[in-house]
Amino acid sequence: MKPDLFEAPDYYNLDDLFSEEHKLVRDAAREWVKRDVSPIIETYAQKAEFPKQIIGGLAEIGAFGPYIPENYGGAGLDQISYGLIMQEIERGDSGVRSTASVQSSLVMYPIWKYGNEEQRQKYLPKLASGAFMGAFGLTEPNHGSNPGGMTTNYKDMGDHYLLNGAKLWISNAPFCDVSVVWAKNEEGRIHGLIVERGMEGFSTPETHNKWSLRASATGELIFQDVKVPKENLLPNKSGLGAPLGCLDSARYGIAWGAIGAAMDCYDTALRYAKERVQFGKPVAGFQLQQKKLAEMITEITKAQLLAFRLGQLKNEDKASSAQISMAKRNNVDMALKVAREARQILGGMGITGEYSIMRHMMNLESVVTYEGTHDIHLLITGLDITGLNAFK
Numbered sequence: 001m002k003p004d005l006f007e008a009p010d011y012y013n014l015d016d017l018f019s020e021e022h023k024l025v026r027d028a029a030r031e032w033v034k035r036d037v038s039p040i041i042e043t044y045a046q047k048a049e050f051p052k053q054i055i056g057g058l059a060e061i062g063a064f065g066p067y068i069p070e071n072y073g074g075a076g077l078d079q080i081s082y083g084l085i086m087q088e089i090e091r092g093d094s095g096v097r098s099t100a101s102v103q104s105s106l107v108m109y110p111i112w113k114y115g116n117e118e119q120r121q122k123y124l125p126k127l128a129s130g131a132f133m134g135a136f137g138l139t140e141p142n143h144g145s146n147p148g149g150m151t152t153n154y155k156d157m158g159d160h161y162l163l164n165g166a167k168l169w170i171s172n173a174p175f176c177d178v179s180v181v182w183a184k185n186e187e188g189r190i191h192g193l194i195v196e197r198g199m200e201g202f203s204t205p206e207t208h209n210k211w212s213l214r215a216s217a218t219g220e221l222i223f224q225d226v227k228v229p230k231e232n233l234l235p236n237k238s239g240l241g242a243p244l245g246c247l248d249s250a251r252y253g254i255a256w257g258a259i260g261a262a263m264d265c266y267d268t269a270l271r272y273a274k275e276r277v278q279f280g281k282p283v284a285g286f287q288l289q290q291k292k293l294a295e296m297i298t299e300i301t302k303a304q305l306l307a308f309r310l311g312q313l314k315n316e317d318k319a320s321s322a323q324i325s326m327a328k329r330n331n332v333d334m335a336l337k338v339a340r341e342a343r344q345i346l347g348g349m350g351i352t353g354e355y356s357i358m359r360h361m362m363n364l365e366s367v368v369t370y371e372g373t374h375d376i377h378l379l380i381t382g383l384d385i386t387g388l389n390a391f392k
């Protein structure tokens, strides 16, 4: 793969709006990605393997629990810093960002928000340091966009719960130490349970043959009469709103992360177009290529402003789920379109692993589907503005 020469586009001087802390956090993540992710990521994506050696680095840049308070091992940062960390990581690879998103927003967040003090003390510091890796089990073979229909369930056996069911498409599953699993009790109410590797009847087979997020491990969570200790139930929130609250936090991070992938594609295409000569001049000098590049930077800039404003709303605890849906949908769609255009600018070279664009493009095909599909987020906006539910 080519050396990482990334220069971040900032067409509307967003840097002027960031605090010194935001820039410090972002620059540390940016440097780490250049040093520890870019040189190895193509190889790991090609062999479809998560590079476990970067776990310590992810913890060091604050990617595991950026906004979780420091007394639980988190970085105690604001939501814009969280977003910027996700942007920089996904600039490197969406699969690596997925691992960080799951750990922070889908495992640490529910333990922090819905767990009791004992659970927080037991799990959060280990998850923040990367000593424990986590997974989030919501999706099932027959319930993806409609998680409320889940059939995974547990029964109260007096001194423990008995968990049965299966989860599919679970990021980090193959190597997770703990997983936050959503299951129905005997009354049909959804609760979160912390399931640990090693519990009898719990297995995590890997899902192979993905053309997308190849550097992220995906798998199943299978529960066959798993005895879960009662103290592993998250006591402070139940119902579908509990997992959806986690998804709000993760989707917000994705809205920023996708910008990173788009920035990398744009920067790569711009550099290539200025260097590649055809018909006696750089291809960047042709109007058709300028149209692509000009539209890319316009869309990236709009997405940056959307994410920044959403970050301000998140910091004030005023961001609605529908606002987060709009940003996730828009920014991932934007990144996917930027990746497709950027790939064309590189001609034949665009399909090789010499450049990051094709990998970003394939990765984004998952990002546009997970954490609520492109269609589902549109329906959320539709419901929000009309008051009419078009899901069913």
Ligand SMILES: Cc1cc2nc3c(=O)[nH]c(=O)nc-3n(C[C@H](O)[C@H](O)[C@H](O)COP(=O)(O)OP(=O)(O)OC[C@H]3O[C@@H](n4cnc5c(N)ncnc54)[C@H](O)[C@@H]3O)c2cc1C
Pocket (backbone or CB within 6 Å): 102, 136, 137, 138, 139, 143, 144, 145, 146, 168, 169, 170, 171, 172, 212, 213, 218, 366, 369, 370, 371, 372, 373, 374, 375, 376, 379, 390, 391, 392
């Ligand atoms: C790589 C990867 C990693 C993932 N990681 C996780 C994870 O860590 N944890 C987890 O719990 N899940 C995870 N997921 C699952 C992901 O969230 C689901 O794939 C997603 O929610 C869509 O569900 P589905 O694939 O079952 O599609 P379906 O729900 O079957 O949807 C199929 C199509 O129908 C459309 N559709 C569905 N309902 C409607 C409707 N009402 N109106 C109009 N169109 C509709 C959808 O938009 C989609 O186009 C992951 C998925 C992938 C691919």
